[in-house]
Amino acid sequence: MSGNNSGIRKVIGASSVGTMIEWYDFYLFGSLAPLISTKFFPQENPTAAFLSTLATFAAGFVVRPFGALFFGRLGDLVGRKYTFMMTLVLMGGATFLIGCVPGYDTIGFLAPLIVLLLRLLQGLALGGEYGGAATYVAEHAPADRRGYWTSWIQTTATAGLFISLIVIMTTKSAMNEGDFNDWGWRIPFWISILMIGVSYLIRRNMHESPLFAKAKAEGKIATNPLKESFGNKYNFKFVLLALLGATMGQGVIWYTGHYYAMSFLKTDCKVDALQVEEMMTWAFVFGTPFFVFFGWLSDKIGRKKVMLAGMLIAVFSYFPIYRAMYDVAGNGKRTEIAEKTTVEVKRAADKDNPKDTVLTTITHKEFTDGAVYNETQTTVKLADISKEAPKPRVKAATVLPSSAFWTLIGFIFIQVIFVTMVYGPIAAFLVELFPTKIRYTSMSLPYHIGNGVFGGLMPAVATYLTTTAKGTATATGSSDWYLQGIWYPVIIVSVSFIIGLLYINGKDKHIND
Amino acid sequence: MNTIRKFAGIIWLALGVFAGYFSITSIGLPKFASGLAGNQSDMVFGIIMLFILTPLIVGSLLIFGYYALTGEYTRNNDDTTTGNTGS
Numbered sequence: 290m291s292g293n294n295s296g297i298r299k300v301i302g303a304s305s306v307g308t309m310i311e312w313y314d315f316y317l318f319g320s321l322a323p324l325i326s327t328k329f330f331p332q333e334n335p336t337a338a339f340l341s342t343l344a345t346f347a348a349g350f351v352v353r354p355f356g357a358l359f360f361g362r363l364g365d366l367v368g369r370k371y372t373f374m375m376t377l378v379l380m381g382g383a384t385f386l387i388g389c390v391p392g393y394d395t396i397g398f399l400a401p402l403i404v405l406l407l408r409l410l411q412g413l414a415l416g417g418e419y420g421g422a423a424t425y426v427a428e429h430a431p432a433d434r435r436g437y438w439t440s441w442i443q444t445t446a447t448a449g450l451f452i453s454l455i456v457i458m459t460t461k462s463a464m465n466e467g468d469f470n471d472w473g474w475r476i477p478f479w480i481s482i483l484m485i486g487v488s489y490l491i492r493r494n495m496h497e498s499p500l501f502a503k504a505k506a507e508g509k510i511a512t513n514p515l516k517e518s519f520g521n522k523y524n525f526k527f528v529l530l531a532l533l534g535a536t537m538g539q540g541v542i543w544y545t546g547h548y549y550a551m552s553f554l555k556t557d558c559k560v561d562a563l564q565v566e567e568m569m570t571w572a573f574v575f576g577t578p579f580f581v582f583f584g585w586l587s588d589k590i591g592r593k594k595v596m597l598a599g600m601l602i603a604v605f606s607y608f609p610i611y612r613a614m615y616d617v618a619g620n621g622k623r624t625e626i627a628e629k630t631t632v633e634v635k636r637a638a639d640k641d642n643p644k645d646t647v648l649t650t651i652t653h654k655e656f657t658d659g660a661v662y663n664e665t666q667t668t669v670k671l672a673d674i675s676k677e678a679p680k681p682r683v684k685a686a687t688v689l690p691s692s693a694f695w696t697l698i699g700f701i702f703i704q705v706i707f708v709t710m711v712y713g714p715i716a717a718f719l720v721e722l723f724p725t726k727i728r729y730t731s732m733s734l735p736y737h738i739g740n741g742v743f744g745g746l747m748p749a750v751a752t753y754l755t756t757t758a759k760g761t762a763t764a765t766g767s768s769d770w771y772l773q774g775i776w777y778p779v780i781i782v783s784v785s786f787i788i789g790l791l792y793i794n795g796k797d798k799h800i801n802d
Numbered sequence: 803m804n805t806i807r808k809f810a811g812i813i814w815l816a817l818g819v820f821a822g823y824f825s826i827t828s829i830g831l832p833k834f835a836s837g838l839a840g841n842q843s844d845m846v847f848g849i850i851m852l853f854i855l856t857p858l859i860v861g862s863l864l865i866f867g868y869y870a871l872t873g874e875y876t877r878n879n880d881d882t883t884t885g886n887t888g889s
Contacts, residue, residue: 351850351854522874526866526869526874526875529862529865529866529869530866530875532862533862533863533866738858742854742855742858746850746855749847749850753829753847784817787810788814788866791803791806791807791810792807792870792875794877
């Protein structure tokens with residue numbers, strides 16, 4: 290038994306490290322999106338530049354299902370091992386190259402075009418990676434511990450995001466802000482090539498999945514996995530069930546806990562960005578072991594019970610949690626220490642148009658609870674008064690006191706627990722839903738549509754709902770505009786819960802078919 | 803339980819139609835129109851809604867609802883498997 294455990298640990302280690310690095314590569318771009326936008330997209334309009342990057346981000350998610358189809362088919366035809374080796378190299382190469390592309394200032398329109406193409410390649414690679422790793426591990430694991438062993442693969446998405454934040458924060462702290470914004474942001478992308486190299490060497494020595502190898506030896510592999518997965522009604526209904534009853538809700542919960550919480554604190558609560566990243570990091574550290582716990586629990590009481598419990602609790606908890614987060618962040622409810630408020634105004638000639646004047650107003654406020662508010666407002670005064678001056682740019686953030694800092698970590702941690710409940714058992718659940726010959730293809734597509742499309746677009750849809758509500762808040766007198774984005778996860782997860790409850794059987798642990 | 807599973811198919815079909823109507827008329831088209839008027843962010847969002855999210859949501863709900871209504875997801879009480887052997 291210990292020999293078996295040693296073997297499966299090697300399989301888990303090699304699979305998980307590679308998958309985690311792929312997630313690291315993928316999330317690096319998202320985490321650095323605001324900065325990347327100023328480098329690769331026209332800088333005249335910062336909002337447009339940022340949204341262009343978001344569009345690129347979404348493109349990364351939208352192509353994930355295509356990666357799932359392309360590499361899933363390959364994995365069911367050629368084998369799991371070779372396919373996820375390919376995705377690893379593709380991802381590492383694309384990430385490294387993003388860090389090498391000259392900016393828009395240097396090569397013009399080619400810069401955003403190349404970055405967009407590389408981003409698409411990242412999406413394709415990620416689409417192929419997860420299904421391969423999950424299938425590979427599951428096909429090595431004993432039936433009674435499949436949830437436990439595959440849950441290690443489930444930790445990799447959070448771990449990848451966690452490491453990307455750590456690498457970014459470390460790089461930022463190792464240099465001044467100007468250098469980081471100028472060229473330092475490229476370092477995390479370059480580091481990827483080293484990680485991928487190590488992971489490639491580890492994976493190279495692994496054997497093919499025993500179930501796939503057996504099926505291939507017996508001539509039982511699919512001749513057309515795409516047709517057998519989606520053209521066959523009998524199998525397609527399970528693909529739909531996996532999507533609507535599991536991965537759709539799971540994907541939205543993942544993105545709510547990982548990305549929307551971060552965006553909400555930065556954008557709606559105006560909490561200092563670095564402090565928010567620290568909060569997320571702590572919540573991930575405390576929460577990640579629970580992936581394995583809930584994977585283990587799913588072996589004992591069933592995948593369905595654990596996943597649906599996570600969805601149900603999330604649906605009823607999101608509104609109270611986000612209302613509490615907003616209150617703890619102290620928006621408009623603090624007592625200012627008036628004598629500590631300082632306002633400094635700097636006047637300088639505009640670098641691009643020396644006749645124009647740039648006014649920078651720096652406001653510093655302190656509050657009785659220890660919070661510190663800093664605001665920088667930049668206004669351009671045009672020499673030619675007949676022209677319309679650009680709108681002032683305001684950069685504001687609050688550094689929270691320790692008590693609020695740890696309370697918010699607690700709220701993020703609770704959301705990470707929801708993630709671990711729905712995400713920990715899902716690889717085992719998906720693997721058990723489909724037969725060996727089309728497993729890679731069949732499980733990859735619902736996973737990536739659920740996560741990539743429903744989940745990946747969650748921040749964009751929620752931000753849109755919040756922004757729209759904020760715009761009409763004055764007219765309608767609504768004071769809870771900041772909660773409107775939560776309707777998206779609540780509705781989607783509710784639908785997924787009901788479908789899962791009614792239609793998923795979840796008693797099958799047989800995968801040798 | 804199988805009766806509920808079957809008749810809930812009507813709900814999924816209705817939900818598919820409603821989701822399609824809502825996402826096209828309330829979000830997709832207004833955003834796309836605003837995009838045509840020059841708002842780049844609205845254009846991106848409108849395209850994503852109209853051509854990616856809407857077909858996926860509507861298509862999957864409609865097909866799922868149809869399958870549920872026609873009894874594809876009914877099962878015997880002693881059936882302990884998901885039933886999928888890829889046959």
